[in-house]
Amino acid sequence: xxxxxxxxxxxxxxxxxxxxxxxxxxxxxxxxxxxxxxxxxxxxxxxxxxxxxxxxxxxxxxxxxxxxxxxxxxxxxxxxxxxxxxxxxxxxxxxxxxxxxxxxxxxxxxxxxxxxxxxxxxxx
Amino acid sequence: xxxxxxxxxxxxxxxxxxxxxxxxxxxxxxxxxxxxxxxxxxxxxxxxxxxxxxxxxxxxxxxxxxxxxxxxxxxxxxxxxxxxxxxxxxxxxxxxxxxxxxxxxxxxxxxxxxxxxxxxxxxx
Numbered sequence: 001x002x003x004x005x006x007x008x009x010x011x012x013x014x015x016x017x018x019x020x021x022x023x024x025x026x027x028x029x030x031x032x033x034x035x036x037x038x039x040x041x042x043x044x045x046x047x048x049x050x051x052x053x054x055x056x057x058x059x060x061x062x063x064x065x066x067x068x069x070x071x072x073x074x075x076x077x078x079x080x081x082x083x084x085x086x087x088x089x090x091x092x093x094x095x096x097x098x099x100x101x102x103x104x105x106x107x108x109x110x111x112x113x114x115x116x117x118x119x120x121x122x123x124x
Numbered sequence: 125x126x127x128x129x130x131x132x133x134x135x136x137x138x139x140x141x142x143x144x145x146x147x148x149x150x151x152x153x154x155x156x157x158x159x160x161x162x163x164x165x166x167x168x169x170x171x172x173x174x175x176x177x178x179x180x181x182x183x184x185x186x187x188x189x190x191x192x193x194x195x196x197x198x199x200x201x202x203x204x205x206x207x208x209x210x211x212x213x214x215x216x217x218x219x220x221x222x223x224x225x226x227x228x229x230x231x232x233x234x235x236x237x238x239x240x241x242x243x244x245x246x247x248x
Contacts, residue, residue, distance in 0.1 A: 008159065008160060008161070008168075010158060010159075011135040011156055011157035011159055011166075012139065012156050014135055015136065032136050033134070033164070034133070034135075035132065035133055035134075035138065035159075036131050037131045037133050037141075038193045040166030040188045042135075042159065042164030043164075046134075099132045
């Protein structure tokens with residue numbers, strides 16, 4: 001991973017960054033990031049697939065490991081398929097999940113086959 | 125480092141988080157975070173010390189390693205002293221630094237004695 005200084009973005013401006021599938025087709029956009037206040041690591045990108053698949057304006061918290069930044073696209077690429085998204089955990093605006101609930105987050109990581117960040121801490 | 129799920133915060137809500145000195149006295153507040161789009165890691169907290177030391181509303185990019193989250197204070201504690209802050213790199217609103225300029229970021233890290241994140245990449 002090549003962490004160049006040019007890859008920096010303000011937290012306040014990350015909203016709206018596009019999310020693409022492996023074919024480079026736009027799926028949705030970043031609504032927000034969930035950041036671990038202690039480590040500073042982004043844990044989830046909360047993605048809106050508005051309109052796509054009739055998913056409306058629901059927000060999908062997606063583990064960071066499922067997204068890869070593509071400088072040419074100026075956005076994130078994910079290998080998550082429409083089939084997977086249809087059954088994915090999501091919430092409506094104003095109905096934020098229980099971020100402090102370990103069971104909820106365990107389910108979220110299990111769904112995407114991602115290693116929980118608290119079991120595999122970021123090495124700084 | 126104990127990364128509990130409860131330590132998550134929305135990127136859009138991190139603005140205004142207080143910054144304290146080692147004695148627990150408020151120095152300023154987070155204006156924004158600079159996040160590495162590729163790794164998702166917060167690289168700088170951009171801190172405003174408005175009024176403090178007559179520093180006005182300037183923004184100070186502070187390497188993440190210089191801040192430690194304190195759950196009891198619901199904010200960040202830093203050991204940066206007023207003397208150091210007086211000479212620290214800062215910018216005014218509307219005069220964002222050249223984030224793509226390696227020399228600028230090297231100077232920033234050197235000033236605070238922090239290891240450059242591109243020389244010591246985050247292990248994910």
